[in-house]
Amino acid sequence: MARKSASGRIGIADVAVKAGVSHATVSRVMNGNFTVDPDIAARVRAAAAELKYQPNPVGRSLALGKTDTIGIVVPDLANPTFQAILRGLSRAAAQDGYRVLIADSFEVSSEESILAGEARRRCDGLVLCAPRMTDAELEEIAPSLHPLVLINRTTTAPGVPSLVVDYGQGVQDIAEHLVELGHTRLAFLAGPPRSASNEMRLKGLEIFKAAHPEVDVTMLEGGSDFDTGHGAVDAVLASGATGILAFNDLVAMGLMSGLHERGLDVPGDISVTGFDDIPFARYTTPALTTGAVPITELGEQAWHQLRALIRKEGNDTPGGRYQPRLEVRASTGPAKAPRSTVHG
Amino acid sequence: MARKSASGRIGIADVAVKAGVSHATVSRVMNGNFTVDPDIAARVRAAAAELKYQPNPVGRSLALGKTDTIGIVVPDLANPTFQAILRGLSRAAAQDGYRVLIADSFEVSSEESILAGEARRRCDGLVLCAPRMTDAELEEIAPSLHPLVLINRTTTAPGVPSLVVDYGQGVQDIAEHLVELGHTRLAFLAGPPRSASNEMRLKGLEIFKAAHPEVDVTMLEGGSDFDTGHGAVDAVLASGATGILAFNDLVAMGLMSGLHERGLDVPGDISVTGFDDIPFARYTTPALTTGAVPITELGEQAWHQLRALIRKEGNDTPGGRYQPRLEVRASTGPAKAPRSTVHG
DNA sequence: ATGAAAGCGCTAACAC
DNA sequence: GTGTTAGCGCTTTCAT
Numbered sequence A, B: 001m002a003r004k005s006a007s008g009r010i011g012i013a014d015v016a017v018k019a020g021v022s023h024a025t026v027s028r029v030m031n032g033n034f035t036v037d038p039d040i041a042a043r044v045r046a047a048a049a050e051l052k053y054q055p056n057p058v059g060r061s062l063a064l065g066k067t068d069t070i071g072i073v074v075p076d077l078a079n080p081t082f083q084a085i086l087r088g089l090s091r092a093a094a095q096d097g098y099r100v101l102i103a104d105s106f107e108v109s110s111e112e113s114i115l116a117g118e119a120r121r122r123c124d125g126l127v128l129c130a131p132r133m134t135d136a137e138l139e140e141i142a143p144s145l146h147p148l149v150l151i152n153r154t155t156t157a158p159g160v161p162s163l164v165v166d167y168g169q170g171v172q173d174i175a176e177h178l179v180e181l182g183h184t185r186l187a188f189l190a191g192p193p194r195s196a197s198n199e200m201r202l203k204g205l206e207i208f209k210a211a212h213p214e215v216d217v218t219m220l221e222g223g224s225d226f227d228t229g230h231g232a233v234d235a236v237l238a239s240g241a242t243g244i245l246a247f248n249d250l251v252a253m254g255l256m257s258g259l260h261e262r263g264l265d266v267p268g269d270i271s272v273t274g275f276d277d278i279p280f281a282r283y284t285t286p287a288l289t290t291g292a293v294p295i296t297e298l299g300e301q302a303w304h305q306l307r308a309l310i311r312k313e314g315n316d317t318p319g320g321r322y323q324p325r326l327e328v329r330a331s332t333g334p335a336k337a338p339r340s341t342v343h344g
Numbered sequence C: 001a002t003g004a005a006a007g008c009g010c011t012a013a014c015a016c
Numbered sequence D: 001g002t003g004t005t006a007g008c009g010c011t012t013t014c015a016t
Helices: A012-019 A023-029 A040-051 A058-066 A080-094 A109-122 A135-145 A169-181 A196-210 A224-233 A233-239 A250-261 A279-283 A295-310 B011-019 B023-030 B038-051 B058-065 B079-096 B108-122 B135-145 B169-178 B196-211 B226-231 B235-240 B249-261 B293-308
Strands: A068-076 A101-102 A123-130 A146-151 A162-165 A184-187 A216-220 A243-246 A271-273 A290-292 A320-323 A323-327 B069-072 B099-105 B127-128 B148-151 B162-165 B186-188 B218-220 B241-246 B271-273 B290-292 B319-322 B324-327
Touching: A012 A023, A012 A040, A012 B293, A023 A040, A040 A080, A058 A320, A058 B058, A058 B108, A068 A109, A068 A184, A068 A295, A068 B196, A080 A295, A080 B099, A101 B079, A101 B108, A109 A123, A109 A135, A109 B058, A109 B099, A109 B271, A135 A146, A162 A295, A169 A184, A169 A196, A169 A243, A169 A271, A169 A290, A169 A323, A184 A196, A184 A233, A196 A216, A216 A233, A233 A250, A243 A250, A250 A271, A250 A279, A290 B135, A295 A320, A320 B162, B011 B023, B011 B038, B023 B038, B038 B324, B069 B293, B079 B099, B079 B249, B079 B293, B099 B108, B108 B127, B108 B135, B127 B293, B135 B148, B148 B293, B162 B218, B169 B186, B169 B196, B169 B241, B169 B271, B169 B290, B169 B324, B186 B196, B196 B218, B218 B235, B226 B249, B235 B249, B241 B249, B293 B319
Parallel strands: A068 A101, A068 A123, A123 A146, A146 A162, A162 A320, A184 A216, A184 A243, A243 A271, B069 B099, B069 B127, B127 B148, B148 B162, B162 B319, B186 B218, B186 B241, B241 B271
Antiparallel strands: A101 B099, A290 A323, B290 B324
């Protein structure tokens, strides 16, 4: 039987004893240090193989001061956007031998900064998606989280790259698209009240409104999921708008579903747009016009930025900005006369 | 300035110095050991707060022999099924103070066992979703992965709970549903060739065929994603079947999309069924008839099983079996005469 | 009640 | 080239 050290698992000491050498030599062999005599190295490898020895990463981490793990804080793992970021991040990091640890804050913004700190301490770096955290809080914790990469947020803390999607421009592009189709009454089905990316959309809409004083833009309260959209049908109809900009694809899908149940035709009666271009957006009926964001790529870039920081390379690429691409599909069409004037 | 130990980060030693006590006392205070004099404890807490000291989890893990982290191996993070398992697992584990580390094998089955081992060593336990791994390989590595919970696989290794969805029964239920609608020519659009859950479906279909010799069941090669379904239109039409059981919802959605492009009506011309009941299944047009699997709950259960193992509780609940629930929606309808006989 | 010291499993100076 | 030794940051006996 393989003898084992106190803990019950096979450790470097067991291999050392079996091979008749010191721990240090075993360590050297396991790490490919070539200053070891080939014969001895072979003996060590044989012993390690026989005992099925695998170095304990925790001991290794403590000694090396690195864990080969990065963390990601997301507000909601059920959201396709964060799933995509995670996927891109995980894939890219894996290629460099890093794993990713998940911290889901479940939309509880008060948890975000605690979770971030905890995750960071277990890892070599952190990707933070914290749309609800206040700017003040972000400023405060950012320095302690370094190496840190921010998604859709910015901070004045130095050396913290931000990957941000230009939701403001994206929303403007979508609004312009609707105007070109002849819509003069639009409505924005907003996202969660304190969401940073919602703020960006709002700012974009202000610019749009200034440029198009002839267009009526109604602001509607909302959220970020399917049910929000589904439940907003009444408010949308009451607004009299014919072109609806939903906060994101999920909301747009919910809205389309609700409109359909009411017997309304999209885009015949009302045009609906989403945002993100999640994988299913092209398969809805009608296919959803949306602002496409290369979100998986964003996750991949997040890793590249973080890697540069971890390697202490001069992070001469302090973040990046992503322009959404207007993806015109079937959920938008020419405006018909506003309903409120149909019988006027 | 807060003085710091060699590493640059604030450690227990710094707090000890500042509070004028030993490391041991600081450790006791941080861990809520009440044998410490209240005054001293207060002094330590003050010092810790002032230095913003946070214990290093790696050091802690090494000393305690636990990481408060569990791992999950998934074949593809882009698959909604695994996303849902991850979500359920992550949420449940978080409630007990555990985090989850992801290992995505990207459908490379040869990687699965290596990844599993690596992930396991960094964690206190592992949830393994390895549909492509051979039984032999699974048998071999399972013991070394303990505490381990298996998803949709079983092993003879003792103390390894399996959470398995009864795909066989589910497929039979779906087939029966189609038969009741009058379909006599069915086709199964299979999953990946070496997939364990595909095998289960196949076995279920064998039972069905034995019970319904009058029904013609064609087997079609396939895969597990949207494109597979989309690309299978020709094969499906060639089969002459009027009731199609797709491997899963994604495949079904791709198939529906492809049929729609060909001008075929679902369910008018062909009935299509999926499997899993992913979040979007109810929002397709037509809404998808499917075998609903409580997949998030499965992730949650995976944690409960794993927790019992980690706590070394008598794991008297060695796994569980989940019965899919037939969810009849709009993508299935009465059969019309087989196309091949329409002009016969 | 508290400190000194050992030990978790490993790597890396340093000495031979 | 290889063994000895000293950490990495923490918890936990064991003395006191």
